[in-house]
Amino acid sequence: MCLAVPGKILSITGDDLRSARVDFGGIIKEACLACVPEAEVGDYVIVHAGFAITRVEESEARRVFEYLESIGALADLEEPRR
Amino acid sequence: MKYVDEYRDPRAAEKFARAIRSLATRPWKIMEVCGGQTHAIVRFGIDRMLPEQISLIHGPGCPVCVTAQETVDQAIEIAANPEVIFCSFGDMLRVPGSNRDLLAVKASGGDVRIVYSPLDALAIARANPARQVVFFAVGFETTAPVNAMAVYQAKRQGLRNFSMLVSHVMVPPAIEAILSSRECGVDGFLAAGHVCTVMGLEEYRPIAAKYQVPILVTGFEPLDILQGIYMCVRQLEAGSARVENQYSRAVRANGNLEARRLIAEVFRVVPRKWRGIGEIDRSGLALSAAYAEFDAEGRFSFARQAAPKASECISGSILKGLKKPSECPAFGTRCTPEMPLGATMVSSEGACAAYFRYRQRSAASPAGASRHF
Amino acid sequence: MAQDFRLRCPLPAATGGTIQLAHGGGGRMMRSLIERLFLPAFSNGYLDAKHDSAVMRIGSGRIAFTTDTYVVSPLFFPGGDIGKLAVYGTVNDLAMAGARPSYLSAGFILEEGLPIETLESIVHSMREAAGIAGVELVTGDTKVVDRGKGDGVFINTAGIGLVGSEVEISPARVAPGDAVLLSGDVGRHGITIMSVREGLGFETSLESDCAPLWPPISALLEAGIEIHCLRDLTRGGLASALNEIATDAGVGISIEEAAVAKCEAVAAACEILGLDPLYVANEGRFAAFVAPRHAERALEILKTHETTASLIGTVGNRGPGLVEARGPFGHPRILDLLSGEQMPRIC
Numbered sequence: 001m002c003l004a005v006p007g008k009i010l011s012i013t014g015d016d017l018r019s020a021r022v023d024f025g026g027i028i029k030e031a032c033l034a035c036v037p038e039a040e041v042g043d044y045v046i047v048h049a050g051f052a053i054t055r056v057e058e059s060e061a062r063r064v065f066e067y068l069e070s071i072g073a074l075a076d077l078e079e080p081r082r
Numbered sequence: 083m084k085y086v087d088e089y090r091d092p093r094a095a096e097k098f099a100r101a102i103r104s105l106a107t108r109p110w111k112i113m114e115v116c117g118g119q120t121h122a123i124v125r126f127g128i129d130r131m132l133p134e135q136i137s138l139i140h141g142p143g144c145p146v147c148v149t150a151q152e153t154v155d156q157a158i159e160i161a162a163n164p165e166v167i168f169c170s171f172g173d174m175l176r177v178p179g180s181n182r183d184l185l186a187v188k189a190s191g192g193d194v195r196i197v198y199s200p201l202d203a204l205a206i207a208r209a210n211p212a213r214q215v216v217f218f219a220v221g222f223e224t225t226a227p228v229n230a231m232a233v234y235q236a237k238r239q240g241l242r243n244f245s246m247l248v249s250h251v252m253v254p255p256a257i258e259a260i261l262s263s264r265e266c267g268v269d270g271f272l273a274a275g276h277v278c279t280v281m282g283l284e285e286y287r288p289i290a291a292k293y294q295v296p297i298l299v300t301g302f303e304p305l306d307i308l309q310g311i312y313m314c315v316r317q318l319e320a321g322s323a324r325v326e327n328q329y330s331r332a333v334r335a336n337g338n339l340e341a342r343r344l345i346a347e348v349f350r351v352v353p354r355k356w357r358g359i360g361e362i363d364r365s366g367l368a369l370s371a372a373y374a375e376f377d378a379e380g381r382f383s384f385a386r387q388a389a390p391k392a393s394e395c396i397s398g399s400i401l402k403g404l405k406k407p408s409e410c411p412a413f414g415t416r417c418t419p420e421m422p423l424g425a426t427m428v429s430s431e432g433a434c435a436a437y438f439r440y441r442q443r444s445a446a447s448p449a450g451a452s453r454h455f
Numbered sequence: 456m457a458q459d460f461r462l463r464c465p466l467p468a469a470t471g472g473t474i475q476l477a478h479g480g481g482g483r484m485m486r487s488l489i490e491r492l493f494l495p496a497f498s499n500g501y502l503d504a505k506h507d508s509a510v511m512r513i514g515s516g517r518i519a520f521t522t523d524t525y526v527v528s529p530l531f532f533p534g535g536d537i538g539k540l541a542v543y544g545t546v547n548d549l550a551m552a553g554a555r556p557s558y559l560s561a562g563f564i565l566e567e568g569l570p571i572e573t574l575e576s577i578v579h580s581m582r583e584a585a586g587i588a589g590v591e592l593v594t595g596d597t598k599v600v601d602r603g604k605g606d607g608v609f610i611n612t613a614g615i616g617l618v619g620s621e622v623e624i625s626p627a628r629v630a631p632g633d634a635v636l637l638s639g640d641v642g643r644h645g646i647t648i649m650s651v652r653e654g655l656g657f658e659t660s661l662e663s664d665c666a667p668l669w670p671p672i673s674a675l676l677e678a679g680i681e682i683h684c685l686r687d688l689t690r691g692g693l694a695s696a697l698n699e700i701a702t703d704a705g706v707g708i709s710i711e712e713a714a715v716a717k718c719e720a721v722a723a724a725c726e727i728l729g730l731d732p733l734y735v736a737n738e739g740r741f742a743a744f745v746a747p748r749h750a751e752r753a754l755e756i757l758k759t760h761e762t763t764a765s766l767i768g769t770v771g772n773r774g775p776g777l778v779e780a781r782g783p784f785g786h787p788r789i790l791d792l793l794s795g796e797q798m799p800r801i802c
Contacts (some may be wrong), residue, residue: 002118006083017427026722027661028657033338037340044085049165049228050201053338054334056085063330069102072101083719144652172801177800188476225801
């Protein structure tokens with residue numbers, strides 16, 4: 001469950017129930033921002049069924065690759081030479 | 083697409099796979115809970131990149147698959163009502179009820195419409211004040227906030243012609259039900275990243291501790307799943323049993339507090355029957371008293387429900403990870419995506435459908451042997 | 456190889472003996488309806504060849520003859536309308552037999568209450584498309600049905616064209632080793648239609664790829680490319696077209712997913728809606744099966760018409776009727792015919 005896709009906020013409307021036009025790369029769809037009050041124009045949010053469930057934490061986004069670097073180095077050491 | 087493509091890099095994926103191969107010294111069975119994870123695993127062939135000792139088992143993470151047959155029958159009955167515009171996610175349309183599915187209702191003239199969001203169903207209700215608009219609210223916790231928002235807005239706008247047929251299910255009770263089964267052979271879990279984006283990590287800690295299993299919360303791109311598997315294997319090799327968050331770009335420990343507040347206001351926790359598994363206590367969500375007027379179960383009356391047909395379908399065992407689709411006597415013969423006996427063959431994430439589409443003919447060729455099922 | 460034991464009766468039990476939307480979806484159910492009901496009823500060599508057009512010897516020449524019916528909703532969409540589709544669709548079926556399209560007929564089924572202005576727009580669009588495609592509309596028919604019995608307009612077109620004497624294009628000619636080429640990027644039409652559908656709509660500058668396909672095919676023929684088979688992609692997308700050829704030709708087909716071009720908007724829409732771009736509808740694309748020694752030259756020619764044209768795979772003898780796609784990580788998956796329409800999903 002949980003097809004949710006990251007997109008960039010292009011514009012925000014509404015004060016009470018905020019809603020955003022979100023760009024997924026050539027496709028723009030409306031998403032409800034009610035549960036991501038801190039999101040601003042330019043932020044990336046993850047959208048599920050027309051609803052933003054979180055903001056993407058840019059600093060965390062790199063961690064996967066940093067992690068890979070660290071274990072990659074170890075794995076190279078452990079693997080037998082070909 | 084940003085935050086998508088970079089997590090599909092084949093070279094990085096191979097590096098993770100190699101690291102997992104160096105790490106694993108013993109056989110481990112890891113269950114991925116979410117249908118989205120299954121989809122990615124099969125689509126990218128992640129299971130084929132893993133060493134022999136690691137087997138991935140598909141769990142009950144498909145809300146479509148686990149929706150009770152009685153609920154599908156209720157949906158069908160409502161949808162067949164000429165006053166009703168019945169709105170649903172596309173996935174539910176081919177799930178078999180006792181004798182037909184929603185698509186068949188549409189074929190016989192029922193106004194059944196696929197929507198991307200319950201908020202679209204709300205718009206349809208506003209545009210059609212003379213008709214009853216019913217939304218089929220299935221899903222895990224990921225979908226609960228948006229379904230909650232739809233009802234919340236319906237109440238604020240005084241939309242009398244809108245209601246929801248609710249069949250929400252929750253992940254942690256299902257994981258517990260699997261772990262507490264005597265036959266369970268699962269060593270570690272990959273938990274659903276988007277469920278945890280909403281709900282956070284806390285509920286999983288007692289489970290990890292009680293059953294001594296590592297629980298890895300992962301995202302849905304190949305690198306996310308591979309990193310999650312790596313982290314899980316690392317814990318298994320070390321004998322730890324912690325909850326770890328691989329999907330930190332989306333998941334915070336407390337989840338999304340706004341969303342949780344909304345869910346708590348609109349829904350209440352109830353027991354829920356999981357198709358193929360049975361009733362699990364405190365595993366479902368239903369509308370709270372303040373929103374009960376929007377419950378389709380209260381708004382419509384139903385004919386006496388047919389008892390679920392006894393059938394050859396073994397989806398229950400498959401959902402619990404106990405059997406593989408190929409072990410089902412009906413698989414590929416009496417049960418196919420075109421003529422499904424159970425929901426695991428209908429849903430695109432269902433184990434049986436995935437196996438049939440992607441691996442069925444490969445079963446004959448040793449090179450294509452799948453370690454996933 | 457496994458028998459096709461899955462289909463046991465003309466209409467799957469679940470339908471209860473009525474026509475479902477999936478029967479028109481270009482997938483397994485439509486194929487089953489055709490194979491179990493229509494083909495046996497009318498069986499002859501032309502029908503049994505199961506190509507887009509029938510090619511018949513009349514006098515000293517060979518004529519390709521085809522028909523198609525257009526039931527699209529909405530009637531107007533970015534990049535086209537039902538009229539344009541009706542002309543190009545039939546023109547393209549002729550082109551798929553290697554025939555230069557010449558003449559069309561058009562039958563209109565109009566719903567009572569349809570604004571005449573709407574019909575006018577459609578007809579003008581057809582005139583423009585016919586002009587671009589170089590065909591003349593020479594005969595037609597009009598019927599009106601009661602309000603509520605038709606989606607505004609249904610159009611049937613039939614077309615004829617001459618096939619050159621050396622041209623022999625059909626599934627029967629496909630052979631192991633053939634190169635599989637794709638004339639351009641996929642999914643534009645299907646996603647464009649989605650973008651204007653209620654309940655699924657979104658903003659995009661994407662337009663339908665609806666276009667006449669004789670020009671690139673004519674260029675291939677003129678260059679002496681040995682074309683074995685052509686198939687235009689419509690409902691059911693690339694995967695369905697390849698499945699049809701694989702089954703009709705009794706061969707296996709293997710493609711590289713990464714070689715199938717998709718524009719940004721199609722890729723994004725498929726991610727959001729959970730759709731597989733290989734199954735999304737097209738209206739201006741075709742797959743070509745050519746002799747391997749001509750593959751490079753054929754690709755060059757196709758690229759002058761559509762820069763996104765690509766070489767996507769080859770024909771093998773592994774498993775007749777089997778279509779395989781090597782995914783982004785090099786692992787193969789089977790591209791089966793879908794049982795019905797592909798639905799957007801949330802799971």
